[in-house]
Amino acid sequence: MSDNQNTPGQDVAARDTAAHPERFEDPGVPAHRSRxxxxxxxxxxxxxxxxxxxxxxxxxxxxxxxxxxxxxxxxxxxxxxxxxxxxxxxxxxxxxxxxxxxxxxxxxxLMSDHEHVDERHTLASSPEVRQVAVQHLADGVEDSGIARRGVLKGAAVSALALFPLTFAVPLISSVGGDWNVSKFRHTLWERNKRLAYDPTGRPIRAADLTVGSAAHVIPEASQEEMQSHEWITEKAKAVVLLVRLNPEDLRSDQSPEGETWSYDGIVAYSKICTHVGCPVALYEQQTHHLLCPCHQSTFDMADGAKVVFGPANRPLPQLPITVDDEGYLVAQDDFAEPIGPSYWERLK
Amino acid sequence: MKALAARRHHRAAPVVLLLLALLVTGGVYAVLAPSPATAETASTATDVEEGQRLFQANCATCHGPNAEGTPEAPSLVGVGAAAVDFQVSTGRMPMQMSGPQAAQKPPQMNEEQTAQLAAYVASLGAGPAIPTEEQVDAELGDSANGALLFRTNCAMCHNAVGAGGALSEGKWAPPLDEVSEQNIYQAMLTGPQSMPVFNDANITPDEKRDVIAYLVEQRDGSAGGLTLGSLGPVSEGLWAWVVGLGLMIGAAVWIGAKSS
Amino acid sequence: MSTDTSPSTADTPTTPAGKAADYLDQRTSVGGAVKEFARKVFPDHWSFMLGEMALFSFVVLLLTGVFLTMFFDPSMALIEYHGAGPEAMQGQLMSVAFASTLDLSFEVRGGLLMRQIHHWAALVFMASIVVHMMRVFFTGAFRKPREINWLVGTVLMILGLAAGFSGYSLPDDVLSGNGLRITDGVVKSLPVIGSYLSYFIFGGEFPGEHIIPRLFTVHILLVPALILALIGVHLFLMVLHKHTQYPGGGRTHKNVVGYPLFPVYIAKMGGNFFIVFGILALMGATMSINNVWNYGPYDPSPVGAGAQPDWYMLFLEGSLRLMPGAGTEWVIFGYTLPLNVLIPAVVVPGLLFTFLFVYPFLEARVTGDKREHHVLDRPRNVPVRTGLGVAFLTAFIILALAGSNDLIATHFGMSINQITWAFRILFFVGPVLGFWITKRICLGLQRKDRELVLHGHETGRIVRFANGEYIEVHRPLDEQERWLRVNYDAYKPLEIEPATDARGVKRPGYKKDKRWQKLSRFFYEDRVEPVTPAELAAAHSHGEHDEIESAQHSPELVSGAENAEREH
Missing domain, CATH: 1.10.287 (Helix Hairpins)
Known part of the structure; x- marks a missing residue:
């Protein structure tokens, strides 16, 4: 497609091929220009x-x-x-x-700016060198007798293959703690556990939540309990977002037949995104949408926390709540499913 | 010797002036703005009447002649003086046009008119009152506690230091660096637009003041130099490319260029 | 080449320097090395300094990193902070790692400066690696014999990502903690091993109490040691191959033209190190970066708006943001396969990195060229490679922008949902468009080069002939200008042996050859051949012919200086 544009020129070129070299000559390094x-x-x-x-x-x-x-x-x-x-x-x-x-x-x-020219040499070794190298290797193989002594080869390879175990087994078996991955299924929530404000730890009275409120919630715990790694790790699974809607705005939640998981327009959902686990927390009280700032998964709090946009696939798990005798919000039970991102054996 | 005296006082002068200005502002404010604690009781009947007139003229089209709400705009019965003061003093209301959310703009009403409108709306039903000066005084707040509360309750929308952030469908959480302490308090209390309500049970008045103290502390800027908008790694990356790589490539071009 | 500077002269040295050199040479034969390297020639071009920039920012990282390790304590023990840090941090519960980050920033004088230089250097390190890779790719510097060095470089880039990511997480703040949490989510999504790999990394459930010390070891020992070793290999191969050079007069595949290492390159490279360090120091002095006290110590509940990783990880973040979630989580025999995570976080980067690893070998195969290449390509002369490079960059940039979609939304007043949709489409359309447009531009530039060689520069000088015809006078190219434009290979698609041999027997491997030929056609079907001397001569005689025809009634006009200019 390229070189047809000079058709007349090419006619001439065809005529003159003999008179002209196939390619241009390298003009050589340009002359030095004095500074x-x-x-x-x-x-x-x-x-x-x-x-x-x-x-x-x-x-x-x-x-x-x-x-x-x-x-x-x-x-x-x-x-x-x-x-x-x-x-x-x-x-x-x-x-x-x-x-x-x-x-x-x-x-x-000030330093000289005359260009120098160095020659390059082919990288490949010469045939003679290669021949010697191959001969050396062959001599070595011959000396070791590895080709003849099959048992020895097998034994050496086995020993070499096995020795990393002495290092890997202690390392790998210790590095993952107790390897009890079923912990993903459980959180600190249990029957009658009070809901408390994060980070102050004050329990929440249902009557105190006005419509349009959003509260970031942790399980009630003492300040001492909160000062430990165990707490932080448990908190990473237990955090909940509590919102109060107008009861007539609440189209649905995740309560199964015959149970009520929300209380008077108050719903509690896990704050850990079902996508990759960011805390989802941008609650827009007019649209009832909950947006994740990490990857913009959007959940509809008025409709069972269903995904309305973004990369998440599952609704946020709902925490079943009710009130106790003193009017404080409490959990009915733990979450019904593992919270947070999906993993291979999640449904097993 | 006058000049010398002036020079001698020079160093203290700004502080004195500032204090004076604060006193005057405070005084004027105290005279002009009815004390919030008494806002609902002390606003005179004429304020309410005048407020109603303003309401009919500016707000009734959307909110209904008696603020009962229409399909376009919510009812204002029971939203309280704090909500009105927030919306009107930040220029969000009256709204110019509908959009994803009401934008901040120069206020349309002066302080007196705002107070009258607030008095009228407050008279329609009990609601949160305008906070007192002491309630929003950053000096009295504990910024460490404020940081803790802000991080959990506010940072996800407004960014860790209140530089603002995006919400869904074209809405946004505004930056807080130029929002007055009053307005910050009112926003937490009333939950304007997309923002949820943080009532006094969730974040107590003292805690609200702590949050204000934290935000005011951020106005000192960063100990590390220019804040670059406090937007986090994206803006840092952009500056690394523009300033860092820009300068280095510029230098490389100079190094590689032949001297004349 | 002069060996004056070589200290190993045969005569007994008399000067102190000579004596020292003699002492050293007798024990190390350093003389040979000096003879070999002191006047080694390096070609000069600004774009050859991009790799240097990466190397020098790495040196700055090592220097400032050593400073930081003196004061940083990678412990996750929890303490209540009381120190010189900001008011808002006092009395907060935090890990020792976070507290020591505050202390080294606020108590250690110059500590904050070193921390900021370190972080800026990390961002610039990755940026200069990317730009360096772009230079190598677009100029074809990965061709034989440098394929292995391209692989080493790509591994270095990936190690750079690992170094950056592990370092970014060390202060144990909310922002990087959420980054770790996302990593945990991605790891858990892996089939079969996901949950166990998560336990492997965190020593139990996320976040646990082991991750910071582990990342510290990775960040200050494992990754930098690997990077250093590979930098050694990278530079060794560079010296062994001798540096590539841009095309030009006297520059061939058999030589290298440039300035001697000593003194010119020592001065220029050394100088460049100080310039890179100086620019980073200036940035660290005036621009704040990663103010962890703004984010606060890690707590699994909060998250800040603008939750993003450092720029070099933004493409992964964007990839995660763009993937639609509906219907992409599959359950097979009761086991969950979250494709909404696996595709963006594993498959997409996998494809991008595979392209980088494979490309040199792919191009060599479809080109069928086994020669060594030491003269660089002008990007226009290899339109498909240039187009593919642009397509790759387009995908990378779109992903990075998608990772910043919330900031684009707030700064340009747009809807985050619409931006996401636009990027979802652009991710597929953008690279194709980028490829097509770039290839067209390259072909156009090549034609323009031909035009220039054949007809010379337009001078803007208009001459009127006696018969009323106007022509513009063209000034021919000088031989250096011309050489630059004609000295390249326009490869043709592979030719393969026929499907059947002479006896009509089907040839095994024909199908495979056919596939390679198809790919080769994709690369080299459209091409612009360089001008040959014959074509140039033809163009001239044609021009003359034209001229004589038009000016036959006034032959005096085709003489003189103007004619001489046109004749070329």
Whole structure:
């Protein structure tokens, strides 16, 4: 498609093929062009002074950096730390950039800029070398007798294959803790466990929630309990978002036949996204939509937390709730299904 | 010697001026704005009447002649003075056109008119009152506790330091760096638009003040230098490319260029 | 080549430097190395410094990293913080890792500077790797004998991702904690081993109390050691192959034209190190980065708007965001296969990385060229490769933008849902369009090159002949300009042996050959051949002919300087 555009030219070309080489000749390395500093000693001198000056500025920067370190002590305020950081960094940059700019300017303006040409050599070794190498290997194989002694080969290979176990077994068996992956199924929620505000831990009275409220909820626990890794790991599964809708806005929830999992327009859903486990928490009270800030899965809190947009596939699991004698919200039970992202044996 | 005296006082002058300005503002505010605790009782009958007139002229088209609500706009019975003050003083109401959400714009009503409107709406049914100055005083708040509460309840929409963020379908959670302390408090209390309500049982008045203290502390900027919008890794990555790679490639071009 | 600088002269040295050199040479034969390398020639071009930028930002990472390890404590023990950090952090429950990050930022003078330089250097490290890879790809520097070095480089890029990701998570803050949680979700989605791999990584259930020390070991020992070793291999191969060079007069596959290592490259490279370090220092001094105290210590409940990873992981984030969830979780014999996670987080990056690993070998196969290549291609001269590269970048950039869709929504006043839909479509359409447009542009540029070679530069000078005809005078290219435009290979699609041999017997392997030929056609069907001397001569004589015809009534006009210019 390309070379038909010069049809008349090609006719001529066909005629002249004999007279012209097939390809153009390499014109060779372009002639060296002298720089100002090559021809004008004054200019070279000027550049030399300039380079020395830039190195000098670098020295000043380095010394200034030390001075700043001792002189500008951060006073504990944001502005103080900012000033110290900025001064230390800028003086450091002056010292570094000074060296860089001076060295490069030196190379560009004063060092010879005549191009050199080096030959390349083929990377492959010569046939003779290869022959010797192959011979060496063959001699080695012969010396070891590995080709003849089959049992020895098998034994050596087995030993080599097995020895990593001595290292891998202790490592792998310990590295995963107790390997009890069924823990994914259970959370701290249980019958009559009170719902409490996160992070204060105050229990929640149903009457205190106004319509349009959203509350971030944890299982009630003492402050001491909350100061442990066990708590953080359990909290990672137990966090719940509680919202109160107008009861007539609540189209559906996940309660099975004959049970009521919500209470007077109050619904509680796991906050852990069924996509990859981000806390889903952007509740839009007018649309009743709950949006995940990580990947924008959107759930409809008025309709059983069904997915209305985004990469999540399943609704957020609902926490069955009710109120106790004192009017506090409590769980009826744990979640009916594992919370959070899907995994291979989730339904087993 | 006058000049010398002036110079000597120079250093303290801004502080004195600031204090004076604060006092004056506070004084004027105290005179102009009815004290919230007494807002519903102290607003005179004329305020309510004037507010009703303003309501009929500016709001009734959407909210209905008696604020009972229409298909386009919610009922305002029982939303309280705080909601009105928030919506009107931030210019969100009266709304110019319908969109994904009412945008902030220069307020259409002056303080007096706002107060009158608030008085009228408050008279329709009991609702949250405008917070007192003490309730929103960042100086009295505990920013550490505020940080904790903000992180759990607010950061997912408004970003970790209140730089704002996106909601679904073109809605957004606005940045909070220029929102007044009053308005922050009112927003938590009344849950405007998409925002859920955080009533006093969920976040107590003291805790609300803690949140305000945290947000006000963020206005000092970052200890590390320019905040780059506090938007997190995306803006940092953009700046790494633009400034970092930009400068380095610029330098490389200079290194590679032949000297003349 | 001069060996003046070699210290191993035969004569007994008299100067102190000479004596030292002699001492050293007698024990290390360093003289040979100096002879070999001191005046080694390197070609000069700004784009050859992109890899240097990556190397030097890695050195800065090592330097600042050592500083940080002096003060960072990778422990997940929980403490109540009271220290020099911001007011909002006082009294909060946090891990020692987070607390020591605060301390090294606010108590250690210059600590925050070092932390910020470290983080900026990490972002720039990955960015310069990407740009360096783009340079290598688009100029065909991965061709024989450099395929292995391309693989080493690609592995280095992936190790860079690992280094960045493990470091980013160390302060144990809310933002990176949520990143780890997403990682956990992705790991759990893997069939059969998912749950166990999650336990393997976290030492139990997420987040547990082991992950930070484990990541610390990965971040400061495992990954950097691998990176250093591979950088060694990368540079060794670079020196062994000698650097590629751009096409131009005197530059062939058999030589290398440039400046000697000592002193020019020592000065330029050394200088560039200080410039890279200086720019990073300037960034660390003035631009805040990853203010973990804004995010707060890790707590599994909160999340912040703008929850994103560092830029080099954004493509994964975007991939996860774009995948629609409905109907993509399959249950097979009671086992769950969450394709809404597996496809975006495993398949998509898998495809992208596979393309990078395979491409040099694929191109070599369809080109059928076994020669060594040391002169770089101009991207226009290999339209399909350039198009594929642009298609790859388009996909990568669209994914990265999709990973920032919430910020695009707020900053351009758009709906996040519409943006997501637009990117879902663009992810498929964009690369195809990018490929097609780029290929067309390349072919167009090649034709323009032909045009230039055949007819010369337009001078804008208009000449009127006596018969009233106007022509524009063209100035022919000088031989260097011309050489640049004609010195390339326009490969033709592979030719294969016929399906049957001479005796009409079906040839085994024909089908396979046919498939390769198809692919080869895709690469080289459309091509623009370089101008040959014969064509140039023909174009000239044709031009002259034209001229004489038009000017036959006034022969005096085809003489003189203008004529001489046109004649070329």
């Amino acid at each position: 100002l500093t090559d021809v004008d000693p004054q200019a070279a001198k000027r550049n030399e002074r300039l380079i020395a000056l830039i190195f000098g500025i670098s020295c000043v920067g380095a010394i200034a950096s030390v001075v700043v370190y001792f002189a500008v002590r951060p006073d504990g305020t944001t502005a103080g730390t900012r000033l110290s950081t900025a001064l230390l960094g800028v003086t450091m940059a002056i010292s570094l950039l000074g060296i860089g700019i001076a060295a490069i300017h030196w190379a560009k303006s």
